[in-house]
Amino acid sequence: xxxxxxxxxxxxxxxxxxxxxxxxxxxxxxxxxxxxxxxxxxxxxxxxxxxxxxxxxxxxxxxxxxxxxxxxxxxxxxxxxxxxxxxxxxxxxxxxxxxxxxxxxxxxxxxxxxxxxxxxxxxxxxxxxxxxxxxxxxxxxxxxxxxxxxxxxx
Amino acid sequence: xxxxxxxxxxxxxxxxxxxxxxxxxxxxxxxxxxxxxxxxxxxxxxxxxxxxxxxxxxxxxxxxxxxxxxxxxxxxxxxxxxxxxxxxxxxxxxxxxxxxxxxxxxxxxxxxxxxxxxxxxxxxxxxxxxxxxxxxxxxxxxxxxxxxxxxxxxxxxxxxxxxxxxxxxxxxxxxxxxxxxxxxxxxxxxxxxxxxxxxxxxxxxxxxxxxxxxxxxxxxxxxxxxxxxxxxxxxxxxxxxxxxxxxxxxxxxxxxxxxxxxxxxxxxxxxxxxxxxxxxxxxxxxxxxxxxxxxxxxxxxxxxxxxxxxxxxxxxxxxxxxxxxxxxxxxxxxxxxxxxxxxxxxxxxxxxxxxxxxxxxxxxxxxxxxxxxxxxxxxxxxxxxxxxxxxxxxxxxxxxxxxxxxxxxxxxxxxxxxxxxxxxxxxxxxxxxxxxxxxxxxxxxxxxxxxxxxxxxxxxxxxxxxxxxxxxxxxxxxxxxxxxxxxxxxxxxxxxxxxxxxxxxxxxxxxxxxxxxxxxxxxxxxxxxxxxxxxxxxxxxxxxxxxxxxxxxxxxxxxxxxxxxxxxxxxxxxxxxxxxxxxxxxxxxxxxxxxxxxxxxxxxxxxxxxxxxxxxxxxxxxxxxxxxxxxxxxxxxxxxxxxxxxxxxxxxxxxxxxxxxxxxxxxxxxxxxxxxxxxxxxxxxxxxxxxxxxxxxxxxxxxxxxxxxxxxxxxxxxxxxxxxxxxxxxxxxxxxxxxxxxxxxxxxxxxxxxxxxxxxxxxxxxxxxxxxxxxxxxxxxxx
Numbered sequence: 001x002x003x004x005x006x007x008x009x010x011x012x013x014x015x016x017x018x019x020x021x022x023x024x025x026x027x028x029x030x031x032x033x034x035x036x037x038x039x040x041x042x043x044x045x046x047x048x049x050x051x052x053x054x055x056x057x058x059x060x061x062x063x064x065x066x067x068x069x070x071x072x073x074x075x076x077x078x079x080x081x082x083x084x085x086x087x088x089x090x091x092x093x094x095x096x097x098x099x100x101x102x103x104x105x106x107x108x109x110x111x112x113x114x115x116x117x118x119x120x121x122x123x124x125x126x127x128x129x130x131x132x133x134x135x136x137x138x139x140x141x142x143x144x145x146x147x148x149x150x151x152x153x154x
Numbered sequence: 155x156x157x158x159x160x161x162x163x164x165x166x167x168x169x170x171x172x173x174x175x176x177x178x179x180x181x182x183x184x185x186x187x188x189x190x191x192x193x194x195x196x197x198x199x200x201x202x203x204x205x206x207x208x209x210x211x212x213x214x215x216x217x218x219x220x221x222x223x224x225x226x227x228x229x230x231x232x233x234x235x236x237x238x239x240x241x242x243x244x245x246x247x248x249x250x251x252x253x254x255x256x257x258x259x260x261x262x263x264x265x266x267x268x269x270x271x272x273x274x275x276x277x278x279x280x281x282x283x284x285x286x287x288x289x290x291x292x293x294x295x296x297x298x299x300x301x302x303x304x305x306x307x308x309x310x311x312x313x314x315x316x317x318x319x320x321x322x323x324x325x326x327x328x329x330x331x332x333x334x335x336x337x338x339x340x341x342x343x344x345x346x347x348x349x350x351x352x353x354x355x356x357x358x359x360x361x362x363x364x365x366x367x368x369x370x371x372x373x374x375x376x377x378x379x380x381x382x383x384x385x386x387x388x389x390x391x392x393x394x395x396x397x398x399x400x401x402x403x404x405x406x407x408x409x410x411x412x413x414x415x416x417x418x419x420x421x422x423x424x425x426x427x428x429x430x431x432x433x434x435x436x437x438x439x440x441x442x443x444x445x446x447x448x449x450x451x452x453x454x455x456x457x458x459x460x461x462x463x464x465x466x467x468x469x470x471x472x473x474x475x476x477x478x479x480x481x482x483x484x485x486x487x488x489x490x491x492x493x494x495x496x497x498x499x500x501x502x503x504x505x506x507x508x509x510x511x512x513x514x515x516x517x518x519x520x521x522x523x524x525x526x527x528x529x530x531x532x533x534x535x536x537x538x539x540x541x542x543x544x545x546x547x548x549x550x551x552x553x554x555x556x557x558x559x560x561x562x563x564x565x566x567x568x569x570x571x572x573x574x575x576x577x578x579x580x581x582x583x584x585x586x587x588x589x590x591x592x593x594x595x596x597x598x599x600x601x602x603x604x605x606x607x608x609x610x611x612x613x614x615x616x617x618x619x620x621x622x623x624x625x626x627x628x629x630x631x632x633x634x635x636x637x638x639x640x641x642x643x644x645x646x647x648x649x650x651x652x653x654x655x656x657x658x659x660x661x662x663x664x665x666x667x668x669x670x671x672x673x674x675x676x677x678x679x680x681x682x683x684x685x686x687x688x689x690x691x692x693x694x695x696x697x698x699x700x701x702x703x704x705x706x707x708x709x710x711x712x713x714x715x716x717x718x719x720x721x722x723x724x725x726x727x728x729x730x731x732x733x734x735x736x737x738x739x740x741x742x743x744x745x746x747x748x749x750x751x752x753x754x755x756x757x758x759x760x761x762x763x764x765x766x767x768x769x770x771x772x773x774x775x776x777x778x779x780x781x782x783x784x785x786x787x788x789x790x791x792x793x794x795x796x797x798x799x800x801x802x803x804x805x806x807x808x809x810x811x812x813x814x815x816x817x818x819x820x821x822x823x824x825x826x827x828x829x830x831x832x833x834x835x836x837x838x839x840x841x842x843x844x845x846x847x848x849x850x851x852x853x854x855x856x857x858x859x860x861x862x863x864x865x866x867x868x869x870x871x872x873x874x875x876x877x878x879x880x881x882x883x884x885x886x887x888x889x890x891x892x893x894x895x896x897x898x899x900x901x902x903x904x905x906x907x908x909x910x911x912x913x914x915x916x917x918x919x920x921x922x923x924x925x926x927x928x929x930x931x932x933x934x935x936x937x
Binding site for chain 1: 436873
């Protein structure tokens with residue numbers, strides 16, 4: 001039995017010891033915004049924020065995060081009311097297929113909360129653990145740059 | 155309201171309609187689909203490259219908890235009709251499409267046994283208990299060796315490993331070479347890539363025994379082609395067999411073929427009467443999704459003393475892997491290497507020969523650019539080699555040979571016809587900063603830095619019509635697309651297509667087209683695509699065709715509906731049809747305050763009995779289906795310029811500056827077009843510098859994770875400048891040219907030329923890609 005907070009809601013669930021956090025979020029809680037692209041911790045699509053730090057939910061077992069506080073893409077805005085980072089992604093066309101996007105957003109949130117991101121190179125280094133095959137990254141960098149300028153995460 | 159006030163939606167930077175759901179985590183991808191009583195498949199896959207299957211022992215696995223069934227090839231024989239990718243091309247040998255390997259395996263990763271269980275964890279537990287014993291049949295992984303007559307055969311019934319062979323010929327190449335002042339040649343090698351969409355392939359089959367109907371949910375780019383093939387394979391009529399692509403997480407060609415697993419989920423779902431899901435993991439994706447770009451090219455270019463091309467000769471061997479993929483065949487890529495090799499230049503004499511050779515590796519198919527990243531790499535390297543020998547600037551070399559404005563339509567040495575497009579204009583556009591970049595380079599060289607500038611020009615044939623099939627001689631019509639535009643009884647507009655977006659933003663661009671033609675707002679148009687049931691015939695999204703073909707069909711259908719909107723409104727307003735217009739969701743009499751919304755119009759037409767007299771009502775159809783066939787297709791030229799720097803200590807290559815100028819005709823949405831170029835160039839940079847599928851001598855794949863198959867991250871891709879030319883295209887309803895693949899076509903060539911330029915003082919030619927730091931070290935060390 002584990003107890004954890006996901007997007008502000010407390011959950012108590014019995015899980016198999018080998019259940020991955022990504023599978024727990026997707027299949028047990030129905031939070032399918034978190035995507036699984038490699039299960040090897042390389043692509044970053046499954047990135048969520050655990051106790052304030054971005055982590056790969058495909059590299060954690062659900063039982064490891066007992067007592068933890070998790071934020072997923074569903075903690076940001078909604079379809080009708082996008083949060084400013086999501087809106088910046090739309091405005092700058094920072095997504096195409098959208099599969100890596102939830103991971104990009106959660107990494108972006110983590111970067112924006114923690115670092116000044118004074119140069120685009122810092123943004124690029126910060127995103128280098130999240131693979132995107134569609135955008136060539138340029139517009140993702142632009143979207144995060146605009147969020148920096150708008151004071152997101154301050 | 156004046157007609158001039160009609161908002162222009164084609165050409166506007168419209169924000170994408172699909173974005174809010176994808177950003178909010180509300181997209182519906184294949185793995186988000188979970189049906190009641192659904193079973194899950196895990197495969198036992200071959201760990202041999204070429205071997206005979208001796209015995210399969212699955213007794214222990216069958217006894218594991220949660221296992222519903224286990225299938226091998228003999229278990230499913232009789233449950234499906236085999237299929238082959240046929241072609242009318244001479245010298246072509248089709249191979250089977252094995253759903254599960256029977257008798258022999260021909261590459262590492264080929265599916266041998268399917269374990270069906272209550273969930274994927276349990277299916278994998280059981281799969282681990284299955285023992286397959288093999289008798290190795292000898293290595294067959296080298297394409298050049300396999301092309302020889304005495305090589306072991308991969309497919310006995312083909313009688314050869316050369317699955318396709320073709321020659322393109324114009325003029326007298328031997329004579330041209332003999333009289334040339336300058337001849338340059340090289341052995342060029344592009345190593346194998348894999349498309350690497352971020353979402354792995356996946357399929358869910360849902361069989362309804364009561365209706366004897368099957369729905370396949372598939373991460374496919376080609377729902378119509380898959381539906382048509384499954385009808386034949388499963389003996390289910392097309393009206394009870396539907397293929398639906400949900401939100402698909404990237405494709406790039408890799409999801410644009412029929413796959414064994416998507417046939418198998420259908421067979422098993424029908425057999426067990428329960429929904430069945432299979433989702434590839436990344437290891438399976440890197441082993442089994444169709445690969446590409448595995449080409450050996452020996453080529454020679456001959457010029458006169460002023461650099462004018464006299465002749466070109468090429469011999470190509472394409473490593474096509476173990477099977478000829480459905481429906482494109484093993485010929486699709488290698489043939490394009492030869493047919494596009496002359497590029498955007500006048501080549502009076504040409505001889506190009508190609509052989510597509512089977513090897514015991516993952517099958518190859520379409521990957522963004524298909525053949526042309528290789529043909530452009532080879533031709534553009536030859537152009538620079540000839541320029542160097544003539545002491546001509548590479549830019550001038552291209553200017554002297556490129557097809558000029560007064561020469562269109564221009565028939566190339568291989569028979570492709572270039573229609574009027576901005577060939578020279580694109581080159582001039584990227585060259586606008588050329589001289590200042592050369593000055594910067596001189597200054598950098600003086601400081602001992604290895605900085606180089608590379609150019610690449612090419613033209614591609616996009617939006618192919620019915621005159622030329624996407625793959626030579628294939629039996630599938632790739633030359634038409636259909637659109638249905640419908641205004642329902644609530645006034646809502648739906649537009650139905652046979653294409654299937656995997657991130658290209660087609661829900662938005664096609665909505666822009668329909669909205670502008672019909673006179674509604676973009677957000678009022680719901681685009682239904684990625685569903686074989688949407689229109690009677692449609693083949694999907696591949697070959698840079700969707701905007702051209704579906705966009706053309708959308709214009710034709712929307713115009714037909716608009717005529718009826720105007721006709722109905724004119725009757726209601728008691729006005730002349732010529733005085734009635736529609737814009738922004740309103741139908742109105744020009745110059746008056748008389749108008750109504752589309753909702754009110756639809757109510758008047760459909761719901762308010764007697765509002766229109768019977769004879770008018772029976773002739774109003776607020777729905778139309780139209781096709782579009784571009785016949786030859788559309789020509790899209792481009793030029794790329796790359797500036798690179800090589801680190802003299804680590805041999806790491808950094809792309810410092812990247813400029814693209816391309817002519818895709820009328821731009822529907824600049825935001826989306828730029829995004830396509832950025833993404834294409836990023837894949838081209840990956841192809842040039844880092845991406846390579848590596849096999850060992852026994853055919854074992856060495857790049858089996860994304861740590862080993864390295865795709866570019868944000869840290870390796872530079873900011874880019876993208877310029878658009880919009881050359882008018884006559885006889886084409888929208889004036890759109892295709893542009894989804896171009897970035898990947900130009901970048902490997904531009905980067906190879908830029909690195910060669912950076913290392914020019916050492917006299918090193920970059921003729922093998924990817925040029926990793928290790929390969930660069932060997933080249934420099936060998937000097």
